[in-house]
Amino acid sequence: MCEDDHGIGRRALFVTGAAAAxxxxxxxxASGAFAADGAGQDTRTVRGTLPPGSxxxxxxxxxxxxxxxxxxVAYTYDKPSVPAGTPGNALDIGIFDERGTELGGEGFRGWSGGARPEFFVRADDATPGYIPGPVGPGTWYVALGPYTVAPQGLAYEVTVTLAYGDPGETPAPVYPPSRAKGRGRAWYRGDCHLHSWYSDGRRTPAEIAALARAAGLDFxxxxxxxxxxxxxxxxxxAxxxxxxxxxxxxxxxxxxxVALGTDPGTFVDWRYRARDNRFGRFARRIHRAGGLVVPAxxxxxxxGYGWKFGFNDADAVEVWNGPYTPDDEVALAEWDNTLVASVRDGRARWLPAMGNSDAHRDPDAVGTPQTVVLADDLTREAVxxxxxxxxxxxxxxxxxxLAFTASGGRGEHAGIGERLRVDRDTPVTVRLRAQGAPRCTIRLVTDQxxxxxxxxxxVSGAGTAEWHTTPAYAAYVRAELRHETAVGPLPGALAAFTNPIFLGGA
Structure with missing residues (x-):
């Protein structure tokens, strides 16, 4: 084993796409080297320290x-004590192969963030999070991501081991089909934000699929x-x-x-910030691969979690993430503001809302919450x-x-996500039918x-609410089901909410 020190003094700053690294x-x-013990391996260990502001x-x-x-590759880093409110050390890791680290390039071979202390890559297999394939000759790059650095700095150690021999064969990938049996045009339930052991989750795909079925999910x-x-x-x-x-x-x-429903094998790079003005490029990458762009x-x-790229490239936004929290309440209010802006500016385009579980491990509940979609069939494109x-x-x-509708006096009718096209002074009846929400309160929300x-x-959880308005009074209406409140005038946690029905307009 050989060792080397790589402190901050031995560095070269360069630009890859947009971000300094x-x-x-x-x-x-050594070319063709074998360990002295004849095991067919060779190892190097590198140590260094990254300062705050790396x-x-x-x-x-x-x-x-x-x-x-x-x-x-195996790595460790120190985690010194820090004052309350000061971020400590967190170091992510991944690898790029001989094709390089160019932003959006082809060299990506895997990323585990901070979920694993070591990983391997070879032709026939790889650690979850990494891509099997030949270990070609040339310059590979272990990628370290100092997510946060303590005031004392971040001391790290990286050990790289190469094993020599027959490379083996890379299996041809097999992907799930893009359609299931379905029920024709119907309401389908789904959870579009889930993590398995292929990143920082702890569940296998089989375990997640079983939980999805138990949660009544269709996709x-x-x-x-x-x-x-x-x-x-x-x-x-599948x-x-x-x-x-x-x-x-x-x-x-x-x-x-969330890149939602991309073509199989699509990789979307993440190595940029809002100030780099690169997100639009990768939003287009998601769209070209047949996916939706959904800020989570x-x-x-x-x-690093708060969304700072704006919503111009988004197809929808994840308003409710996991068990309902004050973060979700803020997201709901800010999403409602985007609806007000769309009607104020006379825009036909508006930003739909979603909810997903972001489940990683027990006790995270797959399908809590879930998005219920009216689709023509149970296919990727229809959903x-x-x-x-x-x-x-x-x-x-x-x-x-939920069943949520708006109707005019002459048979006009609109459902969730649609527009009721009637004159601004036409009387409109809004009706919500709810099931499965015992002691919940129905609220109807408009641009006012x-x-x-x-x-x-x-306690049966079933009931109907009806409200009368006009497009002149309410440009849109959406529905919420709220649990009983526990803190004075504050609303209770959501049990459900709908996208809006727009009223009036051409």
Whole structure:
């Protein structure tokens, strides 16, 4: 084993696409070298310290000679005590192959963030989060992501081991089908933000699929952090009763976005901030791959979680993420503001809302919440179209069902995500039928705010509310089901909410 020190003094700053990064000195292995013990391995260990204010990404070049079967990387870093309110050390890791680290390039071979202390890549297999394939000769790059750095700095150690021998064969990927049996045009339930052990989750695809079926879901979307490595591992879990779409949670330093329903094998780069003005390029990448752009938990308070890229490129927004919290209440209010802006500016385009579980491990509940979509069939394209059009509502579980409509006096009719096209002074009847929400309160919300609140539903959880208005009084109306409140005048947690019905207009 050889060792080397790579402190901050031995560095070269370079620009890859848009973001400044730090490149350390190269780790070299002798061509065709074998360990002295005859095991066919060679190991190097690198140590260094990153100061506060380090670049977002630090690359450790590794010269890989011919004849390498496997590359294995292990790392550790220190976690000193810090004052309350001060971020401590957190160091992510991944790897790029001999094709390089260019932003949006082809060199990506895997990312585990901070979920694993080591990983391997070879032709026939790889650690979850990484892409199997040949270990070609040339310069590979171990990618370190100093997510947060303590005032004392971040001391790290990286150990790279090369194993020599027969490379083996890379299996051809098999992906889940893009359609399930379906029920024709119907309401389908889905959860589009889920994590397995292919990123920082703890569940297998089989476990997630079983939980999805138990939660009454018709479709799910895979969304591992910054990797598409799970895509070939879902085919065995799909079936006539469960559509499995493929995607990624693109986890940047300025917010996360779910790439929903992309083509199999699509990788979306994440190495940029809002100030780099690069998100539009990767939103287009998602769209070209047949996916939807859905900013996730936009008002979460963890470092790097809050969404700072704006919504011009978004197809929908994740308003409700996991168990309902004050973050979701803020997201709901801010989303409602986007609806007001759309009617104020006379825009036909508006931003639909979604809800997803973001489940990682027990006790996270898959399908809490879930998005219920009116789609023409149970296919990737039909579900995406329903989401994009806002023909959907969000419910806390399979037990909650809504039917929400608006009608005019001459048979005009509109449902969730649609527009009731009547004159501005036409009387409009708004009706919500709810099931599975015992003692919940129905609220109807317009561009003016909450204009109707019902008495609590009976313990059966079923009930109907009716309200009368005009387009002149309410440009849109959406519905909420709220649990009983526990803190004075504050509204209770959501049990469900709908996208709006717009009133009036051409």
């Amino acid at each position: 730090l490149t350390l000195g190269t780790v070299s292995f 670049p977002d990404f630090v690359y450790l070049p590794v010269e890989v000679p011919e004849g390498v079967r496997e590359i294995r 799910i979307n895979t969304s591992e952090h910054n990797t598409h490595s799970s895509h070939p591992h879902w085919a065995d879990q 079936g006539d009763d469960l559509l499995i779409m493929l995607g990624e949670e693109v986890t940047t330093r300025n917010g996360h976005v 938990h936009p008002h979460a308070t963890c470092v 995406q179209e329903g989401i994009r059009a806002g023909r959907s509502y969000v419910a806390e579980s399979k037990n909650v069902s 705010g909450v204009l109707f609140t019902s008495d609590p539903l009976p």
